[in-house]
Amino acid sequence: MSLGTRNALLALAITVAIIGTIVAAINQLDRQRIAELDAIQSQLATDTLSVETQFALLENAPCADLTVGTDLTSEVSSLGDRLGVAESRLGSDNPEVLRLKKQYTLLQIRDYILAQRIADTCDIEPVTALYFYSNEAGACESCDRASYALSYLRQTYPQLRVYSFDYNLDLGALKTLIAVEKVEERFPAFVIEGERSYGFTDVESFQALFPKELYATTTATTTATKKK
Amino acid sequence: MSLEILAYPFLFLGLYFEVFMLLTFLSGPAKERRLRLAGGSTPKVAIIVPCWNEQDTIDGTVRSLLAMDYPKDKLQIILINDGSTDNTKTVMDSYLANPQITVVHKENGGKHTAINMGIEIAKDAEFVGCLDADSFVAPDALREMVPCFDKPEVAAATPAMSVFQPKNLLEQMQNAEYIIGIAARHALSAVNGIYVTPGPFSFYRRSVIEELGGFRHAHQAEDMEMALRIQRAGYEIENAPRSRVYTKVPRSVPKLIKQRTRWTTGFLRNVMTDYRDLVGNPKYGILGLMVLPLGFVAIVGGAFLFLVAIISLVVNLVRTYDLTIGIPLSYTLLPRFNFEWFYVPVTFLVLTSMVVGILSVTLVLIGRNVSNTPAKVILGIIAYTFIYAFIAPFWLMRSMYDVLTGKRRAWR
Numbered sequence: 001m002s003l004g005t006r007n008a009l010l011a012l013a014i015t016v017a018i019i020g021t022i023v024a025a026i027n028q029l030d031r032q033r034i035a036e037l038d039a040i041q042s043q044l045a046t047d048t049l050s051v052e053t054q055f056a057l058l059e060n061a062p063c064a065d066l067t068v069g070t071d072l073t074s075e076v077s078s079l080g081d082r083l084g085v086a087e088s089r090l091g092s093d094n095p096e097v098l099r100l101k102k103q104y105t106l107l108q109i110r111d112y113i114l115a116q117r118i119a120d121t122c123d124i125e126p127v128t129a130l131y132f133y134s135n136e137a138g139a140c141e142s143c144d145r146a147s148y149a150l151s152y153l154r155q156t157y158p159q160l161r162v163y164s165f166d167y168n169l170d171l172g173a174l175k176t177l178i179a180v181e182k183v184e185e186r187f188p189a190f191v192i193e194g195e196r197s198y199g200f201t202d203v204e205s206f207q208a209l210f211p212k213e214l215y216a217t218t219t220a221t222t223t224a225t226k227k228k
Numbered sequence: 229m230s231l232e233i234l235a236y237p238f239l240f241l242g243l244y245f246e247v248f249m250l251l252t253f254l255s256g257p258a259k260e261r262r263l264r265l266a267g268g269s270t271p272k273v274a275i276i277v278p279c280w281n282e283q284d285t286i287d288g289t290v291r292s293l294l295a296m297d298y299p300k301d302k303l304q305i306i307l308i309n310d311g312s313t314d315n316t317k318t319v320m321d322s323y324l325a326n327p328q329i330t331v332v333h334k335e336n337g338g339k340h341t342a343i344n345m346g347i348e349i350a351k352d353a354e355f356v357g358c359l360d361a362d363s364f365v366a367p368d369a370l371r372e373m374v375p376c377f378d379k380p381e382v383a384a385a386t387p388a389m390s391v392f393q394p395k396n397l398l399e400q401m402q403n404a405e406y407i408i409g410i411a412a413r414h415a416l417s418a419v420n421g422i423y424v425t426p427g428p429f430s431f432y433r434r435s436v437i438e439e440l441g442g443f444r445h446a447h448q449a450e451d452m453e454m455a456l457r458i459q460r461a462g463y464e465i466e467n468a469p470r471s472r473v474y475t476k477v478p479r480s481v482p483k484l485i486k487q488r489t490r491w492t493t494g495f496l497r498n499v500m501t502d503y504r505d506l507v508g509n510p511k512y513g514i515l516g517l518m519v520l521p522l523g524f525v526a527i528v529g530g531a532f533l534f535l536v537a538i539i540s541l542v543v544n545l546v547r548t549y550d551l552t553i554g555i556p557l558s559y560t561l562l563p564r565f566n567f568e569w570f571y572v573p574v575t576f577l578v579l580t581s582m583v584v585g586i587l588s589v590t591l592v593l594i595g596r597n598v599s600n601t602p603a604k605v606i607l608g609i610i611a612y613t614f615i616y617a618f619i620a621p622f623w624l625m626r627s628m629y630d631v632l633t634g635k636r637r638a639w640r
Contacts (some may be wrong), residue, residue: 003255004419004514011248018243022579030572036570082570146549152559203554 006077033086034096042194047075048110074112077154079104080164082227092135094165102171108163109173115161127160127214130191132167132183140187146200157214231540232577236527237581245522249415253594258418262469262598266371272432273354273370274304276346280338282361285476288500290323292364297371304353305329306346311336316361339427340426340443340450347437356434358451359473363428364392366472373431376466376567383436383463384455385471386413386422387429388599389454392474397611402477404592404608405616410469411595417467422516423523424452425465429473436463446502448496456503459515485623489637492527492627499523514537526577527624585613 083104087097112128119126131150133143147164154162165174167185181191188196192209200206207215252258269365275293286307292313293305301571305328307320323329330349334342343358350356355377359365369387376385388410392405416422425432430451455465478484499507499520507524509516550562592605592612630637 001421002513002517003252003257004421007248007251007255007419008514008518011244011251013246014251015240015244018247018583019580022583025574025579026574028239033570085571145551145553149555152555155559162558 017028023069030086033082033089034100036093037082037086037100038080040082041100041107044075044079044107045103048107048114050116052110076104076107077162079107098169102169104166105169105171105174108165109177112161112163125213127157127193127211127212129160129162129180130177130183131162131164131191132178132187132189132191133164134167134187135195136168142200143188146188146190146206149200149203152203153210160210160214229257231536232575235533235577236580238525238533239577239584240367240368241522241525241529242584242638243580244589245518246591248518249412249591250587250594252415252418255418258415261418261467262526264375266368266470269374269376270299270302270327271354271374271377272302272304272305272352273298273355273357273374274346274350274434275341275359275370276306276308276350277313277359277361278310278342278346279316279318279320279361280339280342281312281314283312283319286316286319287363288364289359289361290329292360292366294304294326294328295367296365296369297367300328303328303370307314307331308342308346309333310339324627333594337573338445340445343450344485346443347434347442350434350488353407353434355431357429357431358427358429359429360475362392363431363473363475368475369429369471369473369629372471372608373429373468376431376468377433379464381464382433382466383458383461384425384430384432385466385468386417386425387467387471387473388414388469388601389426389428389473390599390603392476392602393479394603394608397607398477399477399479400608401611401615402484402603402608403603404478404612406475407595407599407601407603407605407608408588408591409595410579410599410601411445411591413467414469414595414598416514416519419467419514420459420464421519422467423455423459423515423519424449425455425458427451428472428475433460436461447494447497448490449498452494453502456498456506459512460503460506470600472599472601473585479504481619484619485626486637488620488623489626489630492623493630493637495523496631497528507608518612519523531621531628534617534625560622581629588612 007050068215082098083100086100087094089095092098113128115126115128118124129150131146133147134140150162150164155159163175167178167183167187168190181196183189183191183196184198190197190209193211195209197209277293277529278284282289290305290307293303294301307323307329308584309317309320309332311334317333320331320333324331332345332349334345347356348360351432355374357373365387373385373387376382390406390410391399394400394403415420433456436458436628440454440457443450444453458465478487506516507520583584589609592609596603596605629635
């Protein structure tokens with residue numbers, strides 16, 4: 001075998017090995033991402049349970065210290081960002097992503113319920129938006145725009161709590177939430193302060209769906225407001 | 229992912245070629261070439277300097293030739309003025325009294341006619357070399373070159389070419405590229421895969437030139453055509469990795485694009501017409517099966533990927549506009565960096581490009597060290613990494629356009 005032929009074959013083997021190593025490294029990184037998501041999710045589940053328990057224990061003064069609960073909301077939101085990255089990298093139909101997404105959805109629902117309870121009991125009035133989207137092809141052409149507008153609003157008005165749900169996710173609790181809120185299969189769908197609306201045309205019209213109090217101040221009110 | 233996937237085959241081939249070159253560099257035959265000592269043998273040699281409007285550089289070129297460490301009675305320097313319209317004639321005539329130098333003035337007929345006239349004059353030379361009149365040789369360049377011809381089947385040999393006193397960023401960038409060329413030619417010579425004998429200081433066995441015929445116009449790529457003709461005839465092309473020659477390069481982007489368009493169209497036209505039979509032909513080994521096909525891939529792929537990148541950019545811009553319409557720019561344009569490892573965009577494209585980049589830098593360092601070229605390459609590597617990819621597609625596309633439409637351009 002000539003030097004050229006030998007080196008050509010050897011180079012092919014080495015190149016394939018390099019490519020294989022790169023693919024394996026990326027897979028390993030993705031596995032670590034999933035593991036990190038898993039760990040965060042477990043921690044948040046524990047934290048949620050802890051706040052719920054704390055809330056139940058402090059029957060006489062349930063609003064005495066709600067810092068943990070409000071921190072939880074921002075952590076859930078941060079977890080959502082990470083899950084979004086994992087979803088875009090691994091695909092929305094990846095089994096691991098789906099499993100984590102279901103857990104995340106459950107966390108969101110629990111956080112939403114907890115926030116509602118705290119709001120009712122402790123005289124806090126956070127502005128809450130439930131956002132339902134669909135990943136199915138052609139089902140929601142303006143969902144990306146709606147998501148971006150919600151990200152902007154959430155960052156600009158920190159007192160706004162946004163909970164995003166994949167409408168088609170096969171999860172009993174989500175189906176119950178959809179039934180309770182009477183959300184139809186039209187996307188994007190929003191439940192803002194209990195009012196349902198569908199579709200997204202432009203940011204201006206979208207902003208009009210939120211109560212005026214949201215725009216009255218831009219300072220964060222998600223930190224605890226103690227009951228008088 | 230999306231359009232990114234289109235880059236994968238080209239990245240794979242680029243990586244493959246680099247690995248091949250590194251392997252060949254490490255092989256025994258390449259090592260033997262590196263260990264080859266500058267010879268004590270001093271056969272009769274003629275160096276032809278074809279010249280057209282080179283009044284500013286010809287004097288320096290001739291001085292560098294005269295300063296070479298080689299017996300004066302064995303070295304003939306032939307200056308051919310190919311109908312220059314500037315002061316080249318006067319500069320050349322100042323050497324008329326030097327017995328080592330022959331000065332010829334002729335009507336303009338193209339570089340190949342000037343070289344052929346020089347070959348005719350150098351009747352008693354065993355080897356003839358060419359040196360562009362904007363290039364300058366190191367004192368030991370010829371002594372490093374001569375041992376390449378120890379084997380009778382070697383018909384030509386190439387030097388280690390780098391940029392003469394690179395100053396601006398564009399010259400630094402080209403220097404890094406030329407030094408990669410040193411490594412590439414050195415490695416490819418071990419598998420007889422060289423497809424061009426560049427104008428600055430390539431040498432030929434005169435008897436082979438006589439056998440194969442003189443230089444041709446060859447679509448303004450006479451050096452490439454001669455190399456391919458030599459390969460087709462079954463001879464070998466060697467490389468002298470320490471035979472250093474420094475050449476002037478374009479100092480502006482339009483001039484660089486013009487020069488590279490000439491080179492690229494020369495490659496395409498020669499390989500697609502007269503030397504088509506070499507491409508993919510196992511008879512020509514690495515040259516036919518790898519170097520020439522990958523040359524095509526590099527040209528077509530470079531232009532294609534650039535177009536894909538432009539389309540992708542436009543699509544993303546339109547999408548971003550659509551996504552952000554109505555949102556204040558202060559939010560949209562706010563830079564968002566997240567340094568947590570979770571968000572680091574480690575993708576196949578990024579990692580593979582990094583490996584290709586590291587191997588390219590390795591080749592630059594190999595080229596510099598093998599040739600002992602006194603070059604500071606850091607700036608050149610940076611420029612090569614970040615500028616080259618934005619300029620090269622223009623000459624690649626222009627070349628393909630010229631070849632497809634039959635458009636011919638002037639040399640300068």
